[in-house]
Amino acid sequence: MENTTNNDTALQDKFSFDTFRNAVMADYKIVCQSRETSLLGRKEVLTGKAKFGIFGDGQEVAQVAMAKFFKPGDFRSGYYRDQTFMFSTGIATIEQFFSQLYADPNVEHDPFSAGRQMNAHFATKMVNENGDWLPLATLKNVSSDIAPTAGQMPRGLGLAFASKAFRKIEGLQNLTELSTNGNEICFCTIGDSSTSEGHFWETINAAGVLQVPLAVFVWDNGYGISVPKKFQTTKSSISDALSGFQKQEGTNGVDIYKLKGWDYAGMCEVIEPALQKMRDTHIPAIFHVEEMTQPQGHSTSGSHERYKSAERLEWEKEWDCIKQMREWVLENALAEEEELIKIEEDAKEFVKQSKLAAWDKYSAPIQQQVTKTVELLANYAQTNTTIQQTSTTLQNNKEPLRRDVLKALAITLDNVPTATDVKEYEQQLKAANKKLYNTMLYNEGEKSALKVAEIKAYYADDAPMVNGFEVLNNYFDKLFETNNKVIAFGEDLGHIGDVNQGFSGLQEKYGKRRIFDTGIRELTIMGQAIGLALRGLRPIAEIQYLDYLLYGLQPLSDDVCTTHFRTAGQQSCPLIVRTRGHRLEGIWHSGSPMGMIINALRGMYVCVPRNMTQAVGMYNTLLQSNDPGLIIECLNGYRLKEKLPSNLLAYTVPLGVPEIVHEGTDVTIVTYGSTLRIVQDALAILNNSNINCELLDVQTLLPFDINHTIVNSLQKTNRILFVDEDVPSGAAAYMFNKVMEEQGGYKYLDVAPRTLTAHAHRPSYGSDGDYFSKPNVEDVVRVVKEMMAE
């Protein structure tokens, strides 16, 4: 008996030793391959095959340690150094890495961005071609990386927060395809220097308050490009600086761990139980991984010898994580030297072959275009030396680009405009390239907000007149009753139901997990919404006043607006940002910086409803789509009376379709939002002078008048005035450009077209401040009369 037990234990020990050893060897193989990828990648840039390269050399060992514990269902919100993690989790191949380095626009080759992003900006597919969410709970998920440092932090918070929502909101627990009881961790990586950004601090604070499973790995190599830690971080240590955030018995907060980037065994030992604790408790954690190196410097844009001392460079060589791991393997007799040499040599060969395969795939379609072009040009080259030279240059180009092909075709057409075969091929390529480079800013399939069918609001005979805010309040009540996936949050939105009572009484009814207050932190409110939306929920995130959108604009502009585009349609971020703006009182409660907003937010839809009834229709439209949107309610409209529609949940307002609010024949006036009421008042006065204006409410600025309704009106009136309360050359100039240039409106003008806007400064306080800062009724009357007299 005793003997058998001993044998069993020995066998078990042997088995677990073998398992352990094999795992270490597999990791060693990955770190060697990853290092070789960095070395060859840099060469590809320096020899001109790729434009720019940024690599993860020096961080390989920490990343294989982290990757071991990344499970299906988990998310990564990281940055450009994480290639080893990607290889180790099996999410990316080295060949794919090179495809992205070459900017291969084929999504089969670069599955992260279809050549739209710089190298090492990773992503996984989260929605299918129909816009349905994939079963993310069973997949290893990577939210698409962005270049702005610390930009991944707010999104990471949101991805982790979604785990909390899935765990705690009753109606969501049956969405097992999207979450397994909220066990998912968001792995968030960040460079040590980027922790200097406000994004980092706001995120850590919010995570500590919210208690969400956010695992932040700070990769600390001592520098932010050339600027050392002492200029970045108080006490030169992010973990020391954060120590007050440490969770203690009976408090909230975060767990903080210090690790060494070369210590493979030490890191594995700490990370595994720490992550398990997070899955169980949702307590966030920070892993400060120190003593990392950067063997090739920051990127291909320079050399680190310029700013690192000889001693530092020497230290980095000695403490190179792969060198240290190798020594540890030998010291612990996990492998013989020969075995390691074999792994290292095999890695070199494997990476070389992967690189070549990526290059062949990248260049093959371009070579085909070159061959075809040279064939076409042959007919014309005999009689034209320019075409002859063009053809030869193209043929001799060893690394031709798509643009070189098109330039050759254009030169040929310039010389022989009648070359119809060349023209046809040029058209064909232009269309193909447009598809590769200019599509998918918004959803284009069934989930496009532009494909939502219009359903009109209808009213019962005895429909009550209510305050504007009550229209919204009734609507949100019905929405939360019928759609489990909707979650609303913001400053003062929960307990008191927002500062204008749209959510009044609804937290009590639908619970603190679905309708809740946040801290004053617009940036991470946006981040929370981004994470929820990426994970298949439908957040309505509130910015209390439009003037404070600036604090949350960066993640909307850089992250939300580019999500669908930069992943070539593989991720969607259907959040709704709700806010209120336009004229009220004072500099920061009456702004209407619409030009800034629409220019920053190409990739979102921007809705500017004139009243709350229209706003509801816009919420309905957006909620049926996968596109993100911003809805700006009129600050001065919450107490104006509106008739309550009967089909609150059903009616939709089509985006990009202006409404003719008042028909007329003399002057077309184009406006939106609160200014519309000013113009309505002016219309009554103008009517007394027998001037009959046609008033159009554009309803949405993005998109803008997709059916060219405005130019139709202009054809009738031959006079046009654009009115809004943005600064001069703001959104009014945008509308002007759209109608004059895009719609060809200049052809129908009898008098000079005009814009009437606010003054260039922020609005002064008080009713007189408003009157003299923003367009007023008398201004509208004056300008229209001038136009009639011209």
Ligand SMILES: Cc1ncc(C[n+]2csc(CCOP(=O)(O)OP(=O)(O)O)c2C)c(N)n1
């Ligand atoms: C918002 C923003 N500012 C500046 C940059 C330019 N930039 C790119 S990387 C970098 C340094 C980042 O250093 P660190 O966070 O320590 O990461 P590391 O590259 O060392 O891994 C800077 C300044 C940027 N991408 N985004």
